[in-house]
Amino acid sequence: MTTQNKANQIAALNEQIASLKEEINKANADIKVHLEKRDKLNVQFRKYREEIQALKNERDLINDVVKALKQQRDAAREKRKKMIAEIRAITDEIRALKAKKPRKSRQQLEKEIHDIEWKIQTMPLDLQEEKRLVNEVKQLEPQLRIYQKIEQQNIRITELQKEIEALEAKANTSHQELITAAQRSQELHAMIITKINEATAIKREADQLHSAYVQAKERTEPLRQALKEFIEQKRQLQNAIKKESEIQKETAEKVLKETLEAQARSKLQQGEKLSWEEFQLLADDESEDQQTED
Incomplete structure (x- = not known):
């Protein structure tokens, strides 16, 4: 190519x-x-x-x-x-x-108990009368406690109702x-x-x-x-x-060198004066030939 x-x-x-x-x-x-x-x-x-x-x-x-x-x-x-x-x-x-x-009623019971207790405390009573009055109080107190329990329970209901409302x-x-x-x-x-x-x-x-x-x-x-x-x-x-x-x-350099060498040898054979470059060229060529023979 x-x-x-x-x-x-x-x-x-x-x-x-x-x-x-x-x-x-x-x-x-x-x-x-x-x-x-x-x-x-x-x-x-x-x-x-x-x-x-x-x-x-x-x-x-x-x-x-x-x-x-x-x-x-x-x-x-x-x-x-x-x-x-x-x-x-x-x-x-x-x-x-x-x-x-x-x-x-509760008021009646409270009044009766109060009156009896006042009578026991303030009036001179014989033992039998005092005992009778004490027994009477004992009979009235359970009846009063019913009212008190009802009141306490009503209070509790009121408290519970308030708590329920809050809840x-x-x-x-x-x-x-x-x-x-x-x-x-x-x-x-x-x-x-x-x-x-x-x-x-x-x-x-x-x-x-x-x-x-x-x-x-x-x-x-x-x-x-x-x-x-x-x-x-x-x-x-x-x-x-x-x-x-x-x-x-x-290749071109070799051809040119060979041409110049041939020209230099021709001048040398004809007895013409060589330039320094031509002389150096022939000297280098002889040196190369000698190295080849060696």
């Missing part, structure tokens, strides 16, 4: 190399776009994941509050239930006491707080679902872009391999041209 043919091949290879580089650069630009979009989406996905976790943490805290409020409400209801049962039991007891209530107020407050907390928990759950759906869509798109990036990179591999082969072919051709050029140069 002539040097010109090699040069023509190098020119053709340069065109192919330039075309491949342009194609690879275009593919790299597409890859860069895919990577940038993928990385942005991955950043968004991580942000969504953090937001979802924050919402879950808030929802879990609210759910703990809801659980505590339910426990408070249930405890209040149970306590109220027991108090109502106690009121019913006391009411039955009062009803039973009223059935045993004496004909005399109901507290239960209502807890119930309202529970409703508010439950609504907030539902809102957060809905937000979490929405965020998860959005994050899933972002992740899906990011994965698609990553797949496109991998495919684009795989498509450039044959181009890179072809470019590498063309560059190697070009290098080999350039080396061949360089070697041929060096051989041609050496």
Whole structure:
């Protein structure tokens, strides 16, 4: 293959190399776009994941509050239930006491007992009379205690009713707080679902872009391999041209040297004066011939 043919091949290879580089650069630009979009989406996905976790943490805290409020409400209801049962039991007891209530009123009994005790304390009485009066008080006191027990039980009922009212107020407050907390928990759950759906869509798109990036990179591999082969072919051709050029140069220099030597010998034979360069040329040639003979 002539040097010109090699040069023509190098020119053709340069065109192919330039075309491949342009194609690879275009593919790299597409890859860069895919990577940038993928990385942005991955950043968004991580942000969504953090937001979802924050919402879950808030929802879990609210759910703990809801659980505590339910426990408070249930405890209040149970306590109220027991108090109502106690009121019913006391009411039955009062009803039973009223059935045993004496004909005399409480005021009458208290007055009679007071008068008798005053009489015992202030009047001179014989032993028999005092004993009679003491027995009379003993008979009246059980009747009075019925009224006192009824009064005590009524007081207890009033206390229980007040406690029940307080419990109901507290239960209502807890119930309202529970409703508010439950609504907030539902809102957060809905937000979490929405965020998860959005994050899933972002992740899906990011994965698609990553797949496109991998495919684009795989498509450039044959181009890179072809470019590498063309560059190697070009290098080999350039080396061949360089070697041929060096051989041609050496040949030309040898021919020139031989021509000059022949001219110098001709002048020497004809008795003409040699230049220093011609003399040196003949001296070098004789030295080379001597080394060859040795």
